Amino acid sequence: MSLLTIGINHNTASVQLREKVAFSPDKMSDALQQLHSMPAVSGSVILSTCNRTELYVEVDAQASNDIIHWLIDFHQVNEEDIKPSLYTHTNEEATKHLMRVACGLDSLVLGEPQILGQVKQAYAQARENEAVQGNLDKLFQKAFSVAKRVRTETEIGSSAVSVAYAACTLAKHIFESLRHSRVLLVGAGETIELVAKHLSDNGCRQMTVANRTKERASGLAEQFDAQVISLSQIPTALVNADIVISSTASPLPIIGKGMVESALKSRRNKPILFIDIAVPRDIESEVSELNDAYLYTVDDLQSIIDQNIEQRRAEAVQAEKIIAIESKEFQNWLRSRKAVESIRDYRHASDTVRKELLSKSLQALSSGGDPEKVLLELSNKLTNKLIHAPTKALQEAAEKGELEDLAVLRKSLGLEDL
Template identity: 70%
Template sequence: MSLLTIGINHNTAPLALREKVAFGPEKLQDALKQLRMHNGVEGSVILSTCNRTELYCEVKPALKDQLIHWLSEFHQVDSQELNPSIYIHEEQEAIRHLMRVCCGLDSLILGEPQILGQVKQAYSESRELEAIDSSVDKLFQKAFSVAKRVRTETEIGGNAVSVAYAACTLAKHIFESLSDSTVLLVGAGETIELVARHLAANGCKHMMVANRTRERAMTLAQEFDAQVLRLQEIPDYLAQADIVITSTASPLPIIGKGMVEKAIKTRRYQPMLIVDIAVPRDVEAEVSEVNDVYLYSVDDLQSIVDSNIEQRKLEAIQAEAIVDEESTSFINWVRSLQAVDSIRDYRNSANQIREELLNKSLQALSSGGDPEKVLYELSYKLTNKLIHIPTRALQVAAEQGEPAKLAIIRQTLGLDDL
């Protein structure tokens, strides 16, 4: 049996193709059942995200083409469209690939942590359906521990590499605790939603959402227990905000210098952070002139993101070294399992010889034989029996002119150490 990875991802396939071979919840259970029933597949996990679809299996090596065909047939995708985007990893490369995925080294955003949760979910779903065997189970457990080690020993995930995350990181640096801060979110699009998630994850409990369309703001506000405002109400509530993060599609600024000056005066000059992610700007550039106001534009955040991406690339070098070390260790363990049956058979054979000769010796002693002579014969016969097959192997290797084989047998018997 062989560990095998078959898949496509954001590096090999466009979104349109990735969508075609994605395993939604309604398909996943059936797919795992089909793989479990497939002759030659011992265990399998299906990982399906917006950026990748991958099969992790323990299979007979000859099944690679059959599994690719199965993937194509299951999703009814023409193999000529799918095959150029497929990658295949076997044995150590399959192990290494899974470890890199879990560590975020193969992600669209280097070092992103969400993928580890997605892999764990895929693994859990396979376990629940009894679709994995012991080898696949141990592989995934090992990959999870490697991801933990990488997060502990490197800073691969320690720097903000999205504008939304950078905005939250900036807020955390300026304000001691986000749980005590009030945040005004202006807009209700995807970026603001992502900002809200980051804020909530970092303990922020007080949010206001101002948007041109109240219905969209309500959807976001309900998820985060936030207060809903109309854009026209911003001047009335701005003074309550310690942090303002704005991202709308407005062609003109929504927040002006005069509005902020009035809010700061009402706040008795307590500091305010304003992060303007919008293009064009939602906040007048002159707001930066107001005392006790810290204004950052999308360009400011992008420079932070670019710097952090470079830092992650440096951390990734150490992470890759850890993955190489751990994947080598794991494949060595997998290969050692192949010797288990041979070791057991060899030990049983030796014990059988020992018991046979020991019984004869005991019978000789019970019949009045000389103990010294009996022991001598036992040791002599036991030695001859145990070395007979290795001796013959040495002779055959020498007779057939196979010095490499002869050297391996000598090393195995420990003769080179004498």
């Protein structure tokens, strides 16, 4: 059996094409059961995200075309459309690929951590459908441990590479803990929602959402137990805010220098961190002139992001080295498994011969045969039976001039080197 990966991702296909072969949650169980029921397949896991669809299977060596045709038939897609975008990896390359995926090295955003959770979910679904076992099961367990090692031994996931995450990271660096920080979020769009999630994940429990329409803000606030105010209430809210993060579509600034100056006086000059990730800007640039107001714009964050991307690339080099070592170790384990199977088969075959000849010898003795002759015949026949296959292999290797094979056979039989 061989380990096989067949997939399509953001590097090989457009989102329109990827959508055609994505597995929806309601079809995943049926897909796993169909795939696992194929005669050549002994184990399968399906990973399907917005950026990739990948089939990880343990199959007979020549079954890749059958798996590809199954994928095409399941989604009823045109073969000519999909085939050029598919990639295939076998054995060690399949092992490396899964490890790279789990570590975020094959992601659209290098080092992003969400993919590991998605791989674990795919594995769990395969387990629920009894579709993964044996070597494939061991491969996924190994991939999880490798991802943990990469996260522990490198800094690939520690640097912010999105505006929302960078904003949260900046706040976390300035304030030792976000648990007691009071945050004012201006806007209720997708970026602010991501900011709120990152803040919540980092312990922030005191958030207020200011938005033009309270209805949109209410839906966001409910997710994070936040308060909701209107834009006109911002001047009052600033007095209690330690951090202000703004991202709206307003064509004009919402927070001005005078508004901030007044709030700082009421706070007795206790500083406020302002992060403006809107374009055009939500916060007047003159705010940065105030002594206790610290203003960062989207350009400042982009500079941080660019530096962090370079840092992640540097960390990825170390991660690749870890994967190379771990992949080779897993392949060595697979080869050792084959040796164990061969040893078991060889012992079974030898024991079958022994039992057969012993039974005949015992029958001869019970019939009054000469014990010495019976034992001599047993030893001769047992020796001849056991050396027949090795002798034939030695002869064939010598006749064909296969000196390396001959040397291996001699070594396995305990003979001196040639």
